[in-house]
Amino acid sequence: MKKLWQNNRSLIIALIIFLGAFAAITQSMEAKVWASILLSGITLASLYFLVASGLSLIFGLMDVLNFAHGSIFVLGAYVGLSTYANPRLLFNTLPFFLSLGAGITLARSFGVPFWRWKRTQNKPQWFFWGLIAVSLVLITFSLRDFPIRAINAFGVTAVGGIVSTAEAQEPMGTMLFRTALLFISGLPFGTALAPREVHQEGSRKSPVRVLLITLILLILGLAILLLRDPGEEFMLGLSVDLRFVLALVLGSLAGALLGAAVEIVLIRPFYGNPVTQLVLTLGLLIALTDVIEGVWGEEGHPPMTPPSLFTEPCRSESLFSWFGEKCRSIDVLGRAFPSYRVFIIFLGILVFSAVGVLLRRSRIGMIIRAGVQDSEMVQVLGINVRRVFTLVFALGSGLAALGGVIAAPFLGVYPAMGGIFQLQAFIAVVIGGMGSYPGAAVGTLILGIARAFGDHFVASGIELPFLETTLRGSPALAKASTVLIMAIVLLVKPAGIFGKKE
Amino acid sequence: MNNLLVIENIHTYIEQFHILEGVSLKVPQGSIVVLLGRNGAGKTTTLKSILGLRPPRQGKVIFEDREIQGMQPHLIAQLGIGYVPEHRAIFRNLTVEENLKIAERQKHDLDKRSDFIFNVFPDLKRLIKLPAGNLSGGQQQMLAIARALVPENSLLLIDEPSEGLAPVLIEEVMDAVRQLSARTTILLVEQNFSMASQLAERYFIIESGRSVKNGLMPDLIDDQETINAYLGAA
Numbered sequence A: 001m002k003k004l005w006q007n008n009r010s011l012i013i014a015l016i017i018f019l020g021a022f023a024a025i026t027q028s029m030e031a032k033v034w035a036s037i038l039l040s041g042i043t044l045a046s047l048y049f050l051v052a053s054g055l056s057l058i059f060g061l062m063d064v065l066n067f068a069h070g071s072i073f074v075l076g077a078y079v080g081l082s083t084y085a086n087p088r089l090l091f092n093t094l095p096f097f098l099s100l101g102a103g104i105t106l107a108r109s110f111g112v113p114f115w116r117w118k119r120t121q122n123k124p125q126w127f128f129w130g131l132i133a134v135s136l137v138l139i140t141f142s143l144r145d146f147p148i149r150a151i152n153a154f155g156v157t158a159v160g161g162i163v164s165t166a167e168a169q170e171p172m173g174t175m176l177f178r179t180a181l182l183f184i185s186g187l188p189f190g191t192a193l194a195p196r197e198v199h200q201e202g203s204r205k206s207p208v209r210v211l212l213i214t215l216i217l218l219i220l221g222l223a224i225l226l227l228r229d230p231g232e233e234f235m236l237g238l239s240v241d242l243r244f245v246l247a248l249v250l251g252s253l254a255g256a257l258l259g260a261a262v263e264i265v266l267i268r269p270f271y272g273n274p275v276t277q278l279v280l281t282l283g284l285l286i287a288l289t290d291v292i293e294g295v296w297g298e299e300g301h302p303p304m305t306p307p308s309l310f311t312e313p314c315r316s317e318s319l320f321s322w323f324g325e326k327c328r329s330i331d332v333l334g335r336a337f338p339s340y341r342v343f344i345i346f347l348g349i350l351v352f353s354a355v356g357v358l359l360r361r362s363r364i365g366m367i368i369r370a371g372v373q374d375s376e377m378v379q380v381l382g383i384n385v386r387r388v389f390t391l392v393f394a395l396g397s398g399l400a401a402l403g404g405v406i407a408a409p410f411l412g413v414y415p416a417m418g419g420i421f422q423l424q425a426f427i428a429v430v431i432g433g434m435g436s437y438p439g440a441a442v443g444t445l446i447l448g449i450a451r452a453f454g455d456h457f458v459a460s461g462i463e464l465p466f467l468e469t470t471l472r473g474s475p476a477l478a479k480a481s482t483v484l485i486m487a488i489v490l491l492v493k494p495a496g497i498f499g500k501k502e
Numbered sequence B: 001m002n003n004l005l006v007i008e009n010i011h012t013y014i015e016q017f018h019i020l021e022g023v024s025l026k027v028p029q030g031s032i033v034v035l036l037g038r039n040g041a042g043k044t045t046t047l048k049s050i051l052g053l054r055p056p057r058q059g060k061v062i063f064e065d066r067e068i069q070g071m072q073p074h075l076i077a078q079l080g081i082g083y084v085p086e087h088r089a090i091f092r093n094l095t096v097e098e099n100l101k102i103a104e105r106q107k108h109d110l111d112k113r114s115d116f117i118f119n120v121f122p123d124l125k126r127l128i129k130l131p132a133g134n135l136s137g138g139q140q141q142m143l144a145i146a147r148a149l150v151p152e153n154s155l156l157l158i159d160e161p162s163e164g165l166a167p168v169l170i171e172e173v174m175d176a177v178r179q180l181s182a183r184t185t186i187l188l189v190e191q192n193f194s195m196a197s198q199l200a201e202r203y204f205i206i207e208s209g210r211s212v213k214n215g216l217m218p219d220l221i222d223d224q225e226t227i228n229a230y231l232g233a234a
Helices: A002-007 A007-027 A031-062 A069-085 A088-110 A110-118 A124-142 A148-152 A172-193 A199-203 A207-226 A228-237 A238-269 A275-298 A319-325 A339-360 A363-380 A387-411 A417-432 A435-459 A475-492 B043-051 B073-078 B096-101 B109-120 B122-126 B139-147 B169-180 B193-201 B218-221 B223-230
Strands: A154-156 A162-166 A313-314 A327-332 A335-338 B003-014 B019-027 B032-036 B060-065 B079-082 B157-161 B185-189 B202-208 B209-215
Touching: A002 B096, A007 A313, A007 A475, A031 A069, A031 A327, A031 A335, A031 A339, A031 A363, A031 A387, A069 A088, A069 A228, A069 A238, A069 A275, A069 A387, A069 A417, A088 A110, A088 A148, A088 A172, A088 A228, A124 A172, A124 A199, A148 A275, A172 B032, A207 A228, A238 A275, A313 A319, A319 A327, A319 A339, A327 A339, A335 B157, A339 A363, A339 A387, A339 A435, A363 A387, A363 B096, A387 A417, A417 A435, A417 B019, A435 A475, A435 B019, B003 B043, B003 B157, B003 B185, B019 B032, B019 B043, B019 B060, B019 B202, B032 B043, B032 B193, B032 B223, B043 B060, B043 B073, B043 B079, B043 B157, B043 B185, B073 B079, B079 B139, B096 B109, B096 B139, B109 B122, B109 B139, B122 B139, B139 B157, B139 B169, B169 B185, B169 B193, B193 B218, B202 B218, B202 B223, B209 B218, B209 B223, B218 B223
Parallel strands: A313 A327, B019 B209, B032 B185, B032 B202, B079 B157, B157 B185
Antiparallel strands: A154 A162, A327 A335, B003 B019, B003 B060, B202 B209
């Protein structure tokens, strides 16, 4: 008990002050008011957490500060929105990715003899960049004049429903040509990524397996392409709820795959060189934002309609009755609270526990926790730490993208939304302690709640018992409140709440 | 030939600094070999070069008749090389049990070897559920060694096991190392000359990143001149 006090003195004092301030603020309010502010805060925290947890894990394990994490959040939001509202985009672009991936997979394995031959010559690095350049030129050529904006166009009606307005779809022949060309563009890229040294060749997959994977990817791509019309009809025929679930899955999958690709291509060659990695993720942030603006437009979309689970125009008495009634809002101490936000909170808690269990109970989680402390030592135990790095990058990016999908019906979708979440998640991670998973949860919770009360403070002000007039903050104060909290926490605990001094 | 590990004239750089400028050594199967030298001579870097953490730019590392320089560290470890790092680098956030479990290369490695491990380190059995960060320095060192015993390793690289330990504990670590040597070959880095001289059969001395002298341990004990020249006051 005494030890607990000594080790966490500053933390306990801060907690008491925080609770005291909370009590002082809330005692002048009605219970239903502060309860709903609190819930709004937790909703926000839930979204922040999905971004912050990945950021923290990636930093903890790999010492990579991923500036592009927020844009993966945005990408998730857009992929989710497209799946939900206009699946035509999926059917017209997925085959491209699949055939490009097939080409890369194939060449990565069968490109080894190329390097065996090149090894005898000078400057292999030039050939590496040369192959990448050839591949990029081919990719650009195969995607030339692809009417992405037209395919992607959809409008929102006055009542909030979404109508697909896209008519311009390319003829099948052109699409097949593009797909084939993309497969070929993948070949030089894969060759560039093939193992270059003799001793790395041992870890290669068997050629049969590689051929099989390549074939599966190609056939899958082709099938999606050939079935694009009935497929689209089928998807639009699904119920809104099912489409929403599909959006959640595809959105996070897109984020995870992008995360894995980013780790392999951009981050992996530069471990031990953190500045390069930092600059690369910054560059990726800019590039990704541009790609997103290019594909989906700069103007953004208003919040999409939540699935019908959350839209019945009524108010459920409690969470339990909501399961039957599927009302738009739920009664909290006499005040209506949107049920979709309850869903966000629920999903946040679910992800927090699931990843927590993964970290605590599984072997891979054990390796991650050990790697956060000393990844070199994990490696010399015979564990392929690089693969774990890729996995964590994919996991973190997938979670951020999931956050984006569920944020879409709540906040809307626009290209710049990632920046705010990136910043808030970063502050939360610093507050909680870099690399600490529970720290990320606590940090986001503090930020979300502080933000919600800050906004209320600005909008309605608070009545303090010892003041005659209502105290009201300026909007700038609400924005600054999170940074202020970070400053205070860092003064008290320089390594963050759960951070350990090394 | 019954050298388990042979290092031939390796050169290792850390960034642009030339740390090892020609280190050679041989570790015969079944023996304890000690690597001696002053602070900063390059002893730890030599171990890291073997492990692939600091791959040598020149020279060869031959393990079981196979060149392993330049291989990825996890593949080198999988050949059967265990590492006990200096500063008792155990995973402090993991429990004792997890520290052992994470070293498994095949399922049930720990179950298979736990009798032997807890026989050498009876303390660990009692502490199995504790976070490793809560252990005392001596216990952490025991855990670091035990971790290297979980998988089937034919060679152990042990870096300064006596560092910062009380004399009683040094005795205990020495006992443990002796018990292990019945099973595996050991390459030991040690500053504590009395410990090194009692354990090892052969020695290699490096000075400023170069191999300078090697031979049988009993010869070195009487060779005060060499000791003074390369190891300082011992």
